[in-house]
Amino acid sequence: MATSRRRPSRRPAPEGRRRPAPQRPAEPGPVLELDVERIAHGGVAVARHDGRVVFVADAIPGERVRAQVTDAARDRFWRAETLEVLGASPDRREHVWAEASVDRAPEDRAGGAEFGHIAMRRQRELKAEVLRDALARMGGVERDVEVRAVDPALAPGVDVEEGTGWRTRVRLHVDAEGVVGPYAARSHRVVPVASLPLAVAELEEIAPLAGGARRAGAAAEASSIDLVAPSGGRAELVVHAARDRRPEHPPTVVERVGDRSFTLDRGGFWQVHRGAASTLTLAVQAAIDADRFDPDAENQDLYGGVGLLAAAVGDRFGPSTRITTVEADARATEHAGANLADWVGARAVPERVDRYLDRLAGATDGATRGLRGATVVLDPPRAGAGRTVVDRLAELRPAQVVYVACDPVALARDVATFRAHGYELETLEAFDLFPNTHHVEAVARFAAIV
Numbered sequence: 044m045a046t047s048r049r050r051p052s053r054r055p056a057p058e059g060r061r062r063p064a065p066q067r068p069a070e071p072g073p074v075l076e077l078d079v080e081r082i083a084h085g086g087v088a089v090a091r092h093d094g095r096v097v098f099v100a101d102a103i104p105g106e107r108v109r110a111q112v113t114d115a116a117r118d119r120f121w122r123a124e125t126l127e128v129l130g131a132s133p134d135r136r137e138h139v140w141a142e143a144s145v146d147r148a149p150e151d152r153a154g155g156a157e158f159g160h161i162a163m164r165r166q167r168e169l170k171a172e173v174l175r176d177a178l179a180r181m182g183g184v185e186r187d188v189e190v191r192a193v194d195p196a197l198a199p200g201v202d203v204e205e206g207t208g209w210r211t212r213v214r215l216h217v218d219a220e221g222v223v224g225p226y227a228a229r230s231h232r233v234v235p236v237a238s239l240p241l242a243v244a245e246l247e248e249i250a251p252l253a254g255g256a257r258r259a260g261a262a263a264e265a266s267s268i269d270l271v272a273p274s275g276g277r278a279e280l281v282v283h284a285a286r287d288r289r290p291e292h293p294p295t296v297v298e299r300v301g302d303r304s305f306t307l308d309r310g311g312f313w314q315v316h317r318g319a320a321s322t323l324t325l326a327v328q329a330a331i332d333a334d335r336f337d338p339d340a341e342n343q344d345l346y347g348g349v350g351l352l353a354a355a356v357g358d359r360f361g362p363s364t365r366i367t368t369v370e371a372d373a374r375a376t377e378h379a380g381a382n383l384a385d386w387v388g389a390r391a392v393p394e395r396v397d398r399y400l401d402r403l404a405g406a407t408d409g410a411t412r413g414l415r416g417a418t419v420v421l422d423p424p425r426a427g428a429g430r431t432v433v434d435r436l437a438e439l440r441p442a443q444v445v446y447v448a449c450d451p452v453a454l455a456r457d458v459a460t461f462r463a464h465g466y467e468l469e470t471l472e473a474f475d476l477f478p479n480t481h482h483v484e485a486v487a488r489f490a491a492i493v
């Protein structure tokens with residue numbers, strides 16, 4: 044039922060869509076009472092109004108909510124934000140982050156904790172549902188999957204029960220008035236906050252929150268502040284100006300995973316949850332089928348970062364295991380080379396994965412034996428490996444591919460491409476590496492069946 048209209052707000056395209064449709068200006072619509080049916084990819088729930096799908100934020104399947112339509116520009120679906128919960132789910136709880144609570148006006152809700160109002164067990168069930176649906180709809184695979192909490196033994200200091208205290212990297216923004224905070228959900232408006240419950244304790248201590256920004260040295264020209272808590276060193280606060288260039292020799296930090304140390308640029312990629320690197324190390328090691336593993340084949344760690352997963356493979360199968368880690372970022376590759384230096388069989392190649400595979404496919408000089416019999420670990424960014432890379436990789440016929448995925452829809456698309464090449468999804472594990480958000484990490488194994 045339509046009762047009122049509110050000011051327009053800019054909405055990002057739904058996550059997981061590879062190429063967003065050309066941006067249309069959001070058109071605010073009515074306030075509706077909605078019965079929420081199920082969860083969708085991207086952390087929003089699905090309801091219907093007059094036969095039209097409405098994606099509604101901050102709601103739980105089974106609830107009845109009063110919601111403001113914030114974008115009614117399309118015929119096919121609208122977007123809305125919960126204003127009031129009229130019939131609460133038994134899984135609704137007080138938000139773990141007061142500043143992200145549904146009790147606040149939607150434009151004042153801090154972003155980055157869009158599941159924080161849902162009981163942890165239900166959060167994981169919803170993530171499993173999204174993964175299952177995506178695999179069925181886009182990957183053509185019916186697969187039941189459980190999303191598992193991080194083992195507390197792998198994540199010291201993290202409150203696994205509450206899903207708090209896990210973020211080792213946080214970016215805060217600084218607006219024109221010098222206000223420091225996260226962006227509000229679904230916008231680029233900076234929201235001042237008094238706490239960062241998802242961050243590890245060391246970061247909460249040094250974060251310049253609730254008016255402390257200028258004290259902490261956020262100069263007038265600062266545009267963002269990065270908080271970094273490496274496991275092998277002190278937590279650091281880094282202030283960036285809008286026109287900062289990446290220094291030629293950026294400062295480095297050390298991360299420890301079991302007995303290993305990894306050096307990386309302070310602003311370089313590292314798995315964000317305090318227990319993520321260990322969880323993925325164990326998951327990748329477990330996913331590799333030892334019967335299909337050949338230590339002398341041209342094994343690959345594609346999208347390798349600073350060599351975390353190449354090390355996982357080597358630690359399982361021995362230091363003479365041949366493995367090439369391929370990474371587009373030259374600095375990360377340099378670190379990977381050094382991090383894996385004590386390994387006879389490891390090398391690091393600074394190249395884009397698509398070009399690297401093209402080169403392998405074209406090699407006719409005997410310099411490579413191709414990927415026949417090889418094991419490939421594939422850990423692409425959120426958009427997934429994509430058709431070009433999966434086509435090329437599958438044509439090179441590795442024995443098995445262990446795919447680490449942080450986006451269910453991108454994974455499901457790539458599943459379909461692998462299957463079209465005769466690779467079947469054999470195993471699938473999922474981990475809650477981003478508690479209180481909608482994100483989920485999956486580790487899948489594909490093997491050539493034809």
Ligand SMILES: C[S@@+](CC[C@H](N)C(=O)[O-])C[C@H]1O[C@@H](n2cnc3c(N)ncnc32)[C@H](O)[C@@H]1O
Nearest residue numbers: 312346347348351370371372395396422423424
């Ligand atoms: C999800 S991270 C995984 C890194 C590493 N496996 C780890 O767990 O630490 C993805 C990595 O892929 C790199 N990357 C992004 N696009 C790439 C491309 N086209 N070719 C090679 N590497 C790429 C990024 O720089 C990033 O280090």
